Amino acid sequence: MSAQLYDTLQTKSIYLPTQAQIQxxxxxxxxxxxxxIALPDGLSLNHKPGQFVQVSILGMGEAPxxxxxxxxxxxxxxxxxxxxxxxxxxxxxxxxPGDPIGLRGPFGHGFPVERMHGKDILFAPGGLGxxxxxxxxxxxxxxxxxxxxxxxxxxxxxxxxLLFTDELQEWDERQDVELHVAVDHADENWSxxxxxxxxxxxxxxxxxxxxxxxxxxxxVMYRFVLMELLGLGIRDGNIWxxxxxxxxCGVGKCGHCQINNVYVCQEGPSFSYAQIKRLEEAL
Amino acid sequence: xTLKMLPKEVVSDWTELILSDYRLIAPQRVQDRYTxxxxxxxxxxxxxxxxxxxxxxxxxxxxxxDLIHFNVAENLVEPVLEDFxxxxxxxxxxxxxxxxxxxxxxxxxxxxxxxLSRRRNTTLxxxxxxxxxxxxxxxKDMGTLSVPEEFDLHLTDLGSTYxxxxxxxxxxxxxxxxxxxxxxxxxxxxxxxxxxxxxxxSFPYRLDADVTELPSLMTLGFRSSLWDELxxxxxxxxxxxxxxxxxxxFDVRDEVEFSLTTGERARVWDSCQLNQFxxxxxxxxxxxxxxxxxxxxxxxxxxxxxxxxxxxxCVGCGRCAESCLVDxxxxxxxxxxxxxxxxxxxxxxxxxxx
Numbered sequence: 001m002s003a004q005l006y007d008t009l010q011t012k013s014i015y016l017p018t019q020a021q022i023q024x025x026x027x028x029x030x031x032x033x034x035x036x037i038a039l040p041d042g043l044s045l046n047h048k049p050g051q052f053v054q055v056s057i058l059g060m061g062e063a064p065x066x067x068x069x070x071x072x073x074x075x076x077x078x079x080x081x082x083x084x085x086x087x088x089x090x091x092x093x094x095x096x097p098g099d100p101i102g103l104r105g106p107f108g109h110g111f112p113v114e115r116m117h118g119k120d121i122l123f124a125p126g127g128l129g130x131x132x133x134x135x136x137x138x139x140x141x142x143x144x145x146x147x148x149x150x151x152x153x154x155x156x157x158x159x160x161x162l163l164f165t166d167e168l169q170e171w172d173e174r175q176d177v178e179l180h181v182a183v184d185h186a187d188e189n190w191s192x193x194x195x196x197x198x199x200x201x202x203x204x205x206x207x208x209x210x211x212x213x214x215x216x217x218x219x220v221m222y223r224f225v226l227m228e229l230l231g232l233g234i235r236d237g238n239i240w241x242x243x244x245x246x247x248x249c250g251v252g253k254c255g256h257c258q259i260n261n262v263y264v265c266q267e268g269p270s271f272s273y274a275q276i277k278r279l280e281e282a283l
Numbered sequence: 284x285t286l287k288m289l290p291k292e293v294v295s296d297w298t299e300l301i302l303s304d305y306r307l308i309a310p311q312r313v314q315d316r317y318t319x320x321x322x323x324x325x326x327x328x329x330x331x332x333x334x335x336x337x338x339x340x341x342x343x344x345x346x347x348x349d350l351i352h353f354n355v356a357e358n359l360v361e362p363v364l365e366d367f368x369x370x371x372x373x374x375x376x377x378x379x380x381x382x383x384x385x386x387x388x389x390x391x392x393x394x395x396x397x398x399l400s401r402r403r404n405t406t407l408x409x410x411x412x413x414x415x416x417x418x419x420x421x422x423k424d425m426g427t428l429s430v431p432e433e434f435d436l437h438l439t440d441l442g443s444t445y446x447x448x449x450x451x452x453x454x455x456x457x458x459x460x461x462x463x464x465x466x467x468x469x470x471x472x473x474x475x476x477x478x479x480x481x482x483x484x485s486f487p488y489r490l491d492a493d494v495t496e497l498p499s500l501m502t503l504g505f506r507s508s509l510w511d512e513l514x515x516x517x518x519x520x521x522x523x524x525x526x527x528x529x530x531x532x533f534d535v536r537d538e539v540e541f542s543l544t545t546g547e548r549a550r551v552w553d554s555c556q557l558n559q560f561x562x563x564x565x566x567x568x569x570x571x572x573x574x575x576x577x578x579x580x581x582x583x584x585x586x587x588x589x590x591x592x593x594x595x596x597c598v599g600c601g602r603c604a605e606s607c608l609v610d611x612x613x614x615x616x617x618x619x620x621x622x623x624x625x626x627x628x629x630x631x632x633x634x635x636x637x
Contacts, residue, residue, distance in 0.1 A: 013362035058353040255532030261587035
């Protein structure tokens with residue numbers, strides 16, 4: 001067992017980042033790149049799908065980013081999919097292999113993978129929401145025999161914004177994965193489904209009591225996807241989602257991510273719908 | 284608990300002795316207000332003072348504090364932990380309760396070493412409040428008019444002397460080598476009893492509800508129109524949270540020196556009342572209305588931070604009311620909510636009887 005990257009019992013400082021190194025940079029779209037980060041020798045992340053790390057560049061700042069790689073494929077490395085939207089993420093996009101990058105984490109609670117064993121798994125990511133769910137999708141596929149059906153419904157705004165297209169292709173070719181992709185706005189080369197993610201739901205049938213659904217996407221999407229999932233008869237406790245919030249510390253102190261009395265960085269970011277349906281301001 | 288007597292004419296000798304080993308922070312008069320400041324001479328100290336503009340939390344959780352120093356060129360990071368011994372002298376009991384709450388927050392796993400290092404090296408000398416320090420304070424309602432057990436030394440002003448209770452080894456150390464402390468006489472004990480029994484009646488009760496009722500009042504009042512009314516008035520300036528002794532929310536930002544090689548990752552105070560507080564990179568704001576932000580502030584104080592019956596996240600110091608430009612006061616808000624809710628309950632009861 002290798003040493004933990006981040007020891008919360010460390011005596012130095014909970015805000016001290018470990019300096020890791022960019023190993024590979026892969027552009028995914030106009031706005032998103034996938035970064036493979038190599039941890040310093042002998043360290044491992046030991047993360048669960050759905051957890052996040054605090055990524056930083058000295059002098060630019062720090063931001064919470066979900067982990068995109070599966071624990072089953074992390075060999076001293078992790079992958080994060082980052083959209084450039086601000087100063088820090090633009091600076092990260094300028095990084096090249098060999099450049100240093102700061103890491104803290106993993107933080108929060110991930111998805112309860114063991115409790116999903118034996119169940120049919122329905123993934124419903126929207127847009128950038130595929131980035132955190134890819135971690136769980138690949139773990140499920142690497143332990144395929146532990147699960148029932150695997151269904152993936154993925155929605156993006158347009159074909160150019162589809163993430164991980166090579167993996168989508170791979171999943172599409174697998175006999176043991178049911179993949180449906182839709183784009184809100186098609187272009188002339190698009191021959192697939194057109195419409196928002198909810199238009200994909202009529203294409204599938206599920207055995208509700210044996211199905212676990214995991215969804216991640218922009219706030220506005222949750223309301224509609226939840227209606228579909230509940231409409232299928234999936235239980236509140238079997239619907240999982242990941243909540244996005246502003247975060248500064250990752251350790252339940254800074255106050256930014258609080259929903260009522262719940263620190264998303266501590267109790268989340270992965271929640272079951274049963275946990276948050278009565279939590280005001282959650283959705 | 285050990286009691287010693289400190290004659291007022293030797294207080295300055297005592298503080299001079301403290302100054303040789305510690306940074307000494309004490310209330311000082313600035314124009315017509317008081318503020319906790321580092322002092323370098325005993326005559327600057329005002330132990331008989333009204334409430335200070337900022338609470339002593341600013342010593343333990345500075346407005347701006349370096350968490351790590353870094354060197355970009357060499358890719359080095361170094362944590363910054365302060366360990367210089369500090370004495371905070373003359374802390375009112377409400378502020379002592381607030382420090383206990385901050386201790387609980389930063390002691391919670393994973394512990395915040397930056398706060399705790401400073402806290403471990405801080406000696407707290409509290410002072411008994413004998414009369415209300417502000418028209419806005421409601422410490423008696425909040426149960427913060429007696430000192431919590433975290434004090435190191437606790438003073439009670441008896442006129443020509445201070446009664447000094449020794450609460451810890453740290454407090455005892457502050458008296459080491461100071462030879463002018465007297466043993467209490469029976470007359471001193473009588474005087475303490477007289478002063479303390481006179482004290483309680485000089486503080487008013489100002490809340491209609493009992494402190495133990497506040498968490499459930501907040502639950503019942505979640506959808507009250509009162510929040511919209513507050514949202515209309517509130518300017519979103521954040522003063523209420525800045526002056527609050529139990530508010531600790533912070534931002535973390537990087538600052539780089541002109542050389543562009545070295546810099547620091549710093550913690551600075553933030554406020555849930557400011558409009559960027561709950562917004563994320565894509566632009567979505569999870570608490571978009573000022574009424575949402577005011578409600579969050581009040582629910583946090585009176586419900587979310589309640590860790591035991593009668594122990595909520597407000598100590599009743601009244602600083603937020605003092606600093607509010609549009610007169611939003613906790614006493615006003617809590618009493619409004621209580622009256623509206625009691626009225627609603629009364630109507631329901633009448634309906635049930637019919």
